[in-house]
Amino acid sequence: MAQTPSPDNLVQSIDYTPPSTNWLDDTPPEFRPGNFSYPAKPGELESFFEYEGAKEWSPMDEDWQLPENWQEIIYEGFRERLHKYRSLKVFMDICVRCGACADKCHYFIGSGDPKNMPVLRAELLRSIYRKDFTTVGKILGRLNGGRGLTQDVLKEWFMYFYQCSECRRCSLFCPYGIDTAEVTMMARELMNLLGIQTNWIMGPVTNCFNVGNHLGIPPHTFKDIVDFMVDDIEDITGKRIEVPLNKKGADILFVVPSGDYFADPGTYTFMGYLMLFHELGLDYTLSTYAAEGGNFGLFTSHEAMKRLNAKIYAEAERLGVNWILGGECGHMWRVINQYMDTMNGPADFLSVPRSPITGTVFHNAKQTGMVHITEFTADLIKNNVLNLDPSRNDNKRVTYHDSCNPARAMGLLEEPRYVINNVCNHFYEMPEQTIREQTFCCGSGAGLNNDEFTEMRMRGGMPRANAVKHVHEKYGVNMLSCICAIDRAAFPPLMEYWVPEVDVTGVHELVANALVMRGEKERETDLRGEPLPGKED
Amino acid sequence: MNALYALIMVLALVIIPLLGAGALGWHVLFGVVLPYLAFTVFVLGFISKVVSWGRSAVPFKIPTTGGQQKSLPWIRQSRIDNPSSKFATVIRMILEILLFRSLFRNTRVRLFKDDTQLSYGSSKFLWLGALAFHVSFFVILARHMRFFTEPVPVVFSWLENLDGIMQVGVPVLFATEIVILLALAYLFLRRILVPQLRYISLPTDYFALFLLFAIVISGILMRYFIRADIMDIKVLTMGLIQFQPQIPESIGALFYTHLFLVCSLLVYFPWSKLMHLGGVFLSPTRNMPNDNRVRRHVNPWNYPVKLHTYEEWEDEYRDKLKEAGIPVEKE
Numbered sequence: 001m002a003q004t005p006s007p008d009n010l011v012q013s014i015d016y017t018p019p020s021t022n023w024l025d026d027t028p029p030e031f032r033p034g035n036f037s038y039p040a041k042p043g044e045l046e047s048f049f050e051y052e053g054a055k056e057w058s059p060m061d062e063d064w065q066l067p068e069n070w071q072e073i074i075y076e077g078f079r080e081r082l083h084k085y086r087s088l089k090v091f092m093d094i095c096v097r098c099g100a101c102a103d104k105c106h107y108f109i110g111s112g113d114p115k116n117m118p119v120l121r122a123e124l125l126r127s128i129y130r131k132d133f134t135t136v137g138k139i140l141g142r143l144n145g146g147r148g149l150t151q152d153v154l155k156e157w158f159m160y161f162y163q164c165s166e167c168r169r170c171s172l173f174c175p176y177g178i179d180t181a182e183v184t185m186m187a188r189e190l191m192n193l194l195g196i197q198t199n200w201i202m203g204p205v206t207n208c209f210n211v212g213n214h215l216g217i218p219p220h221t222f223k224d225i226v227d228f229m230v231d232d233i234e235d236i237t238g239k240r241i242e243v244p245l246n247k248k249g250a251d252i253l254f255v256v257p258s259g260d261y262f263a264d265p266g267t268y269t270f271m272g273y274l275m276l277f278h279e280l281g282l283d284y285t286l287s288t289y290a291a292e293g294g295n296f297g298l299f300t301s302h303e304a305m306k307r308l309n310a311k312i313y314a315e316a317e318r319l320g321v322n323w324i325l326g327g328e329c330g331h332m333w334r335v336i337n338q339y340m341d342t343m344n345g346p347a348d349f350l351s352v353p354r355s356p357i358t359g360t361v362f363h364n365a366k367q368t369g370m371v372h373i374t375e376f377t378a379d380l381i382k383n384n385v386l387n388l389d390p391s392r393n394d395n396k397r398v399t400y401h402d403s404c405n406p407a408r409a410m411g412l413l414e415e416p417r418y419v420i421n422n423v424c425n426h427f428y429e430m431p432e433q434t435i436r437e438q439t440f441c442c443g444s445g446a447g448l449n450n451d452e453f454t455e456m457r458m459r460g461g462m463p464r465a466n467a468v469k470h471v472h473e474k475y476g477v478n479m480l481s482c483i484c485a486i487d488r489a490a491f492p493p494l495m496e497y498w499v500p501e502v503d504v505t506g507v508h509e510l511v512a513n514a515l516v517m518r519g520e521k522e523r524e525t526d527l528r529g530e531p532l533p534g535k536e537d
Numbered sequence: 538m539n540a541l542y543a544l545i546m547v548l549a550l551v552i553i554p555l556l557g558a559g560a561l562g563w564h565v566l567f568g569v570v571l572p573y574l575a576f577t578v579f580v581l582g583f584i585s586k587v588v589s590w591g592r593s594a595v596p597f598k599i600p601t602t603g604g605q606q607k608s609l610p611w612i613r614q615s616r617i618d619n620p621s622s623k624f625a626t627v628i629r630m631i632l633e634i635l636l637f638r639s640l641f642r643n644t645r646v647r648l649f650k651d652d653t654q655l656s657y658g659s660s661k662f663l664w665l666g667a668l669a670f671h672v673s674f675f676v677i678l679a680r681h682m683r684f685f686t687e688p689v690p691v692v693f694s695w696l697e698n699l700d701g702i703m704q705v706g707v708p709v710l711f712a713t714e715i716v717i718l719l720a721l722a723y724l725f726l727r728r729i730l731v732p733q734l735r736y737i738s739l740p741t742d743y744f745a746l747f748l749l750f751a752i753v754i755s756g757i758l759m760r761y762f763i764r765a766d767i768m769d770i771k772v773l774t775m776g777l778i779q780f781q782p783q784i785p786e787s788i789g790a791l792f793y794t795h796l797f798l799v800c801s802l803l804v805y806f807p808w809s810k811l812m813h814l815g816g817v818f819l820s821p822t823r824n825m826p827n828d829n830r831v832r833r834h835v836n837p838w839n840y841p842v843k844l845h846t847y848e849e850w851e852d853e854y855r856d857k858l859k860e861a862g863i864p865v866e867k868e
Contacts, residue, residue, distance in 0.1 A: 007653070008653075011648075011650050011653050012650060014648060014650070016648075016732070016733065017732055018732055018733060018735075018736035023736065023737075082593060083592075083593055083594070084593070084594055084596060084838055085593060085594065085595075085596060086590055086591075086593040086594060086595045086819060086821060087595075087599065087820075087821045087822070088593075089589070089590055089593045090590055090593075090816045090819050090820055090821070091820075093586070093590075093810070093812055093816055094810060094812055094813040094816030094817065094820075095810060095813075096742070096810045096813055097734075097737050097738060097739065097742055097810070098640075098663060098667070099663075099727075099731070099733060099734045099737060100639075100640055100643050100663060102733050102734075102737075103644075103645060103646040103733075104644075104646075109646055109648070109655065114733060114736050114737070117733060117737065119737055120736075120737055123737065134808065135808060136808040136809070140741075143542060143739075143740045143741070144739070144740075144741055145739035145740075145741060168601055171601045171822055172601055172603055172639065172642065173639055173640070173642055173643060173644075174639060175633070175637050175639050175640040175667070175817070176813055176816060176817050176820050176823075177601055177633075177639065177817075177820040177821075177822035177823035178820070178822075179599070179601060179822045182599070182822075209845050210845060212850065218854065218857060219854050219857060219858055219861065219863055220854075220857040220858070220860060220861035220863075223861040223862070223863060224861075245863050245864075246863050246864050247864070248864065288858075288863060289847050289850050289851075302596075303842055306842050307842045307843060307844060307845075310842070310844050311844075311845075311847075314844070314846070314847060315847065318847055336830075337827075337829050337830060338597055338598060338599050338829050339597055341829065341830070341833055341834070342596070342597055342598070342829075342833070342834045342835065342836050342839070343836070343839065345833060346833055360609070362608075363831070364606070364607055364608045364609075364830055364831060365830040365831075366830070366831055367829075367830055367831050367832060367833050368829070368830040370830070375608050375609065378609060378612075379609055382609070382611060407602070408601055408602055408603075409599070409600075409601070409602060410602060410606055410827070411602035411603075411604055411605050411606030411615070411619040411827060412606060412608070413604070413605045413606075414605050414612045414613070415608060415609070415612065418612070431657070433644055433657035434657070436604075437602065437603045437604060437618070438642075438644075462655070463646075463655055466653065466654065466655045467655075469653075470654075
């Protein structure tokens with residue numbers, strides 16, 4: 001494992017001056033510990049993608065042992081995707097290299113590497129497109145910014161398309177809406193064709209397909225975890241609650257990212273959901289088959305995404321539920337909002353979601369039948385059906401991080417803020433250029449949240465952490481809230497590195513702290529077992 | 538270096554007509570044959586490019602949302618930046634295409650290393666420069682319509698009067714000529730002076746700028762300095778448009794140079810980044826509403842994939858499920 005430089009040294013190492021060497025063919029990528037993710041295990045490529053001839057390899061190898069006809073494979077794959085995705089074709093053709101995107105990328109801001117400017121990241125692919133798929137490019141070659149497909153180009157792709165978290169911040173600022181996430185997804189699909197893939201993505205994909213969630217938690221262990229949480233909830237509130245699993249005929253199927261039942265602080269958010277539903281008397285069920293809302297398929301290929309996502313509708317149909325409720329997760333909501341119905345719908349067996357508590361009909365989800373938990377909870381609060389005591393969160397000075405996908409692939413901005421403002425008394429926004437649609441990635445999205453990539457994660461997370469530091473210093477913020485499981489996994493180390501005084505929470509952990517349940521005992525602690533304000537001694 | 542390649546190419550494009558139409562007197566070639574050819578290439582090239590984009594599928598609805606979604610009725614939606622209807626999407630597109638709304642958001646980041654502070658300042662110069670260039674280019678193009686219409690529609694005369702509203706000089710100086718030169722100079726200088734932009738700029742990026750420079754300068758020269766006979770030029774342009782080409786003898790090499798450079802731009806256009814003119818209309822992150830959860834979008838090539846069905850899964854875990862007390866389909 002690489003030694004991550006100290007925050008001071010990291011900042012001093014950032015140099016926005018580009019190298020003197022030309023990027024086209026004179027600046028090969030330098031793999032060093034800390035700036036790349038480990039390759040996928042051959043067995044997982046074989047079992048999931050039925051990829052033959054997968055090998056053990058390292059990006060640091062001189063020779064990547066590519067198949068003999070690898071260029072042909074890439075060309076063929078490229079041609080196919082240009083035909084299947086207008087986005088790719090248009091984005092390959094129309095960039096004018098105005099540079100508006102350059103300093104919008106968190107990896108560029110944190111590394112200064114010019115190939116992390118979204119424009120140049122896309123040019124890594126575009127240069128091949130221009131050379132081999134355009135008439136002028138074939139004639140003009142290098143003058144037109146074209147280059148041949150060499151092993152060094154492929155190494156560059158691996159380096160920089162796995163230094164992109166598909167956050168779409170650049171796309172917001174692009175005058176043509178060119179979306180680097182789309183380009184990165186295509187490049188990753190192309191690399192897949194050669195078995196070039198990372199372990200941190202392939203592992204979760206395989207687990208999710210075979211077992212039911214990214215972390216490979218089998219159903220009986222899932223049950224154990226839930227029982228454990230139920231015990232904890234009883235300790236804190238004095239209330240024993242039931243958690244339905246795979247219950248047929250329930251009104252609602254509830255799907256969460258598996259991070260929420262795997263590790264702190266996501267587990268507190270999960271406890272928060274369970275307490276809220278119990279208090280409401282909601283007729284819902286969790287599933288141990290569709291036990292994953294997140295979808296690492298999004299980070300590897302459209303086909304993988306579809307294969308994993310299909311479980312949710314299939315399970316909703318089998319259990320006979322009326323609609324689906326989704327937990328706090330970022331990229332999960334990109335998949336649900338922009339892909340699920342197209343890929344695996346229409347889910348005719350579902351009805352238009354209707355809150356059984358308030359009677360509110362969620363017309364905005366009438367086609368997909370799936371509602372976001374903060375939409376659901378915001379509606380509960382608006383209708384005054386929850387007994388909330390926000391002062392129980394008074395020891396927390398909270399800010400809120402918009403996760404990239406709910407912000408820029410959905411526009412879920414006010415719902416979580418409304419919820420937070422009703423369960424906390426001390427809420428402070430980060431600077432406007434770092435929140436809402438302009439939000440910065442945690443630095444670990446799109447399957448990059450692995451240990452070996454820590455240095456780049458600290459770099460990429462710097463803009464977010466810097467904004468947190470700003471409100472920490474200005475308002476004494478000590479709690480960073482978010483609605484994303486990857487955030488909840490990525491932020492604790494990021495905060496530890498940049499702003500150690502700040503802790504991380506999900507929104508429904510805050511909700512559950514403030515939620516006064518009927519017949520509960522007088523609470524002494526919050527969900528983490530830490531004393532409530534006024535109960536410190 | 539990249540700028541130098543481009544400069545040489547554009548200089549070559551200036552010399553060709555000076556030699557061909559000027560020294561050698563090939564007026565028919567430069568005044569008739571090449572313009573027809575260039576226009577044909579432009580039209581066919583433009584159409585074929587747009588058709589080729591159009592033939593690619595749009596499998597998913599992937600708008601980039603720039604504001605609050607439409608959800609609960611009491612939450613105020615950002616209708617333009619996160620449109621949920623076709624109409625609002627059209628408004629978003631119009632603002633994008635006519636006013637460069639996304640570029641207007643532009644910010645510039647600065648890192649203060651001493652106390653590790655990032656700051657984000659508003660940065661509107663690129664927006665201003667880009668808008669200035671495109672608007673003046675469009676006005677100049679529209680003004681030129683008087684060479685291709687008889688009688689000249691009143692709207693073009695208005696435009697011309699508006700453009701010359703400063704009432705400076707004889708002939709009256711057009712504001713757009715100054716603006717387009719300044720805008721091109723800005724767009725060029727930032728490519729040269731900003732290190733990141735210099736790094737990403739290709740010869741073709743400079744080529745487009747230099748070619749436009751040359752077109753504007755040759756036009757200005759003709760209007761103010763080496764005066765060309767406008768009536769004769771109109772005989773030629775009207776002849777072209779009516780498919781009865783005529784070559785008035787008095788037309789000089791400067792005009793043919795201007796015309797040849799315009800022809801070069803027409804020929805180059807469909808195969809270059811200048812096609813952003815057409816492409817911006819087809820950008821899937823901008824031209825679709827964010828109504829995915831309300832209206833179904835169909836992927837024309839959606840295909841069945843290999844699944845791990847519940848039945849298979851239960852077969853693998855049945856014993857464990859029963860042991861844990863989780864309901865199963867088959868006992």
